[in-house]
Amino acid sequence: MAQAMCEKTESERILEQYLEGQSLTWTRPSGSDRKQPDYEVQHRGASYVFEVKEFDYPAPEPSGGFSPCRPIQKKINRAREQFKEYPDQCCALVLWNSKSILRDVRLDVVLSAAFGERVDIEPKCAGDPRAEPLSYQFSGKAALTPTSNTTISAIAILVRYQLDQVWLEAWRRLSEKMGRGEVIQPFDESDITQQVSREFVGPRYLYQGTIRMIVLENPYAKIAFPLDLFTGPFDQRWRLESGRFSLCFLGSELTRLKQSGVPFVYL
Numbered sequence: 001m002a003q004a005m006c007e008k009t010e011s012e013r014i015l016e017q018y019l020e021g022q023s024l025t026w027t028r029p030s031g032s033d034r035k036q037p038d039y040e041v042q043h044r045g046a047s048y049v050f051e052v053k054e055f056d057y058p059a060p061e062p063s064g065g066f067s068p069c070r071p072i073q074k075k076i077n078r079a080r081e082q083f084k085e086y087p088d089q090c091c092a093l094v095l096w097n098s099k100s101i102l103r104d105v106r107l108d109v110v111l112s113a114a115f116g117e118r119v120d121i122e123p124k125c126a127g128d129p130r131a132e133p134l135s136y137q138f139s140g141k142a143a144l145t146p147t148s149n150t151t152i153s154a155i156a157i158l159v160r161y162q163l164d165q166v167w168l169e170a171w172r173r174l175s176e177k178m179g180r181g182e183v184i185q186p187f188d189e190s191d192i193t194q195q196v197s198r199e200f201v202g203p204r205y206l207y208q209g210t211i212r213m214i215v216l217e218n219p220y221a222k223i224a225f226p227l228d229l230f231t232g233p234f235d236q237r238w239r240l241e242s243g244r245f246s247l248c249f250l251g252s253e254l255t256r257l258k259q260s261g262v263p264f265v266y267l
Helices: 010-021 069-082 107-115 165-179 188-199 252-259
Strands: 025-027 039-043 046-054 090-096 118-122 135-139 152-164 205-217 236-241 244-250
Touching: 010 039, 010 046, 010 090, 010 152, 010 205, 046 069, 069 090, 069 107, 069 152, 107 118, 107 135, 107 152, 107 205, 107 236, 152 165, 165 188, 205 244, 244 252
Parallel strands: 046 090, 090 152, 205 236
Antiparallel strands: 025 039, 039 046, 118 135, 135 244, 152 205, 236 244
16 A cells, blocks of 8 residues: 655655565655655565665766765665664665666675675686676675664665576577587677677567566674565575575576576576
């Protein structure tokens, strides 16, 4: 059930679309002079608090090298302030970006902003590392620590999902080439992709319009994020296990795609 609201931001409209697609009931918190989080979501008799943040094009535009982690860390710290009145509830920050190529909410970037700007990546397979999920270990400056921002139970990345069949077919042809023992040249991938694009017939993209959540659990949170919330067919969940952040949940449709041979990089 939604409360009437005018001038919703893009991130709010997209989050509401996702919540309603998951048959989740939500309200907008009220009743305090302080700025409130954006949403309370009801699930299995409990209430969960969400603050959704979106990224605008930065002004002034950064020049030279810059860290993509800093804008995310600012969003984390601002969300903490809005969760202060909810110490006994599960609170999560939702991130959305569709406007700026200078803002990055890819999984590894958000993990790095939250848990450490130095990252060690470990492939879990002997072949093409794109075929299986990677695991990540972080160190250095972090926004979420055992003593900082422990009211944040999780960070959820709200993103659009679609499967590009041209990229998928190009990956398959490149994998077959590797499987035959052929040497892969620097431009082989782009050349194969262009060839597939010229030959391809039919709709290029599957699942257009799909909205999904990628949940990053905070291992230091006072209250854990529930295991059965945001478990849609295209959702993912990542957790700290044995010192590394690893995939711990894959939605039913993504699991089906993976079993059919779609590499993890396209899931």
